[in-house]
Every structure is written in structure tokens, then in C-alpha cells.
Amino acid sequence: MFSKILVAIDGSESAKKAFTTSIYLASVSKCRIDVIHVVSCEFGGDSAASLELVEDLKIKANLMLEEYKSDALGKDIHPKFMLEIGDPANMIIEIVNSKDYDLVVLGTRGMSVFKELFLGSVSTKVMHHAKCPVMVVR
Ligand SMILES: Nc1ncnc2c1ncn2[C@@H]1O[C@H](COP(=O)(O)OP(=O)(O)OP(=O)(O)O)[C@@H](O)[C@H]1O
Ligand SMILES: [Mg+2]
Numbered sequence: 001m002f003s004k005i006l007v008a009i010d011g012s013e014s015a016k017k018a019f020t021t022s023i024y025l026a027s028v029s030k031c032r033i034d035v036i037h038v039v040s041c042e043f044g045g046d047s048a049a050s051l052e053l054v055e056d057l058k059i060k061a062n063l064m065l066e067e068y069k070s071d072a073l074g075k076d077i078h079p080k081f082m083l084e085i086g087d088p089a090n091m092i093i094e095i096v097n098s099k100d101y102d103l104v105v106l107g108t109r110g111m112s113v114f115k116e117l118f119l120g121s122v123s124t125k126v127m128h129h130a131k132c133p134v135m136v137v138r
Helices: 013-029 048-074 088-098 121-129
Strands: 004-008 032-040 080-086 103-107 134-137
Touching: 004 013, 004 088, 013 032, 013 048, 013 103, 013 134, 032 048, 032 088, 048 080, 080 088, 088 103, 088 121, 103 121, 121 134
Parallel strands: 004 032, 004 103, 032 080, 103 134
Antiparallel strands: none
16 A cells, blocks of 8 residues: 655654554555654754753653654554654655655644644645645544
């Protein structure tokens, strides 16, 4: 069905659903699955405060990825985990379009507290710019 799936996670409940769905798709397709988390960083990052903040976010992100890893291994799925730094939407788009993914999976919403809109900006931007099919899991 699919040969290589990318799933984007940000620590939200919505992304957790996207992950569960993509694990299921990977197991029925017997295909490779990569998991990406982007530590959001829009500043230059050369001041001590920003570097410390990014390091702190990276440590938290690695802990999150470890949790997801044990979840997947429990289901006998062996994803590759990627931790990137930058603008989440742009980074996901760059990675999905530069490699041979045939599906990218995201949640509808993420960590933002502003929930008036149905879709978050990352899902919206990836839907607009990814060259492969996009699945947004509700
Ligand atoms: N930093 C990130 N790294 C990886 N995936 C992400 C990241 N941020 C969001 N995503 C993916 O995009 C989905 C939708 O999140 P999004 O950020 O668009 O919504 P939001 O946080 O509710 O709103 P917004 O960020 O636009 O204020 C998440 O469920 C997740 O799959
Ligand atoms: Mg967000």
C-alpha cells in the first residue's frame, strides 16, 4: 500500500493519534516509517539564553521520542526518529519533498492554545506544499 511514511509529532494528543494511525498503516503495508519532531526555533540562536532554551527543548524532545519509540517497539515496528531544529512546517516540507516518502501523516491540531480554527498552521502549510499525499488524522 505505502512504501515509506513520515509522521510528524509535536507532543500533542492530536499528533499521538496521527502516530497511532501511521503505526497501523506501516504494519499493514509492512513499510518503513520515519518520525520527525522539529524543535521550533525562529531566532538566530547565538545568544546564551537561546542556546540554553534550545538545549532544554532538545532534551525534552528526546524524552518524548523515547516514549514513542517504546510504544512502536511494543508493536514490533522500528521507526527512524529524526530531531530537527527550525521552523516546523518548513522543515517537514523540506524533508518530505527531498526524500522518497509516499505519505506524510499529521494531527489536525498541535500544542497551540488558540483552538478557534479546525486546522493548525503546520498541518495547513504541509497540506499546501507537500508533493506526496497528506493524511491529517482527527
Ligand atoms: N514542531 C513540530 N514537529 C513536528 N510536527 C509538528 C510540529 N508542530 C506541529 N506538528 C504536526 O502538525 C500537527 C498540527 O499542529 P499545528 O502546529 O499545525 O497546530 P496548533 O499547534 O494547534 O496550531 P499553531 O501551531 O498553528 O498555532 C500536529 O498534530 C503534528 O502532527
Ligand atoms: Mg503548533
